[in-house]
Amino acid sequence: MSFDRLSSLEAQTPSSTGYSDDPEFASLTSSLSSRLFTLTSNITQLNRQLALVGTKKDSEVVRGRVTRLLDETRAGFRDVTEGVKRAKSWEDPTAAMKYTQEKLQNQLTAAMAEFQSAQRLSAEKTRQYVAATKRQIHEQDEERYTDEGEGQQVPLVQQQVQRAALAEQSEVDFQESLIVQREEEIRDIERGITELNDIFRDLGTMVSAQGESLDIIETNIATVAQDHKAAHLELRGAAKYQKSARNRMCCLLLILAVVLTVILLAIFLG
Structure with missing residues (x-):
């Protein structure tokens, strides 16, 4: 299944909860x-x-199933990885969306x-x-060579001709064709292993980049917290200064009131 077909399925998949901050993301x-x-x-x-390969139950049917499952699963991981990358790069995700992103990535990696x-x-x-x-x-x-060599000495060229004549050539050809087929399967599997390793590296790079972004955010938060603390200290200092100025003003008014009282008493008593 290509990712284009995957996208068409997304539009048909309803949200399992019936509510989502972003229906497209949920789909x-x-x-x-x-x-x-x-x-x-x-x-x-x-x-x-x-588990059946290499046992009495091994057969071409079993090996054919193995090859089919390898190919289908490998292609499926390519599509799903692209989808997870798209989900991870979603703009302005909510906390719930971030949780879903991390869950998907962990499931994919496992x-x-x-x-x-x-x-x-x-x-x-x-x-x-x-x-x-x-x-x-x-x-x-080796067995044919031994059988032909028993009882008489045959020149090497004659021995090779006799071996070729006595061999069941059709069976040998069949076995050799299977060997070629299996060796090609090994190369396909090795390519699949390399491809999956590349996907792992891509996911690791994506996680590292997100980690750097989180570090920047954390640094910014720490900076804001420090600025907030400094501002709080300044406000406390200003409040303390204002309180001190108010106390001085009260003392000054009290002194003026006492002086004014003394003056008034002197006038009335004089």
């Missing part, structure tokens, strides 16, 4: 949560199929880590298959 994150749930289910199925482990396990089991098949072909060649 996007709801769709991303649904996709992440699907990817997690894919990983569970993938691990179940990988799911990708689980898928990365499944990819590595698939690559390892495929390498084991290739090595075992090559060893089987080599042992068959």
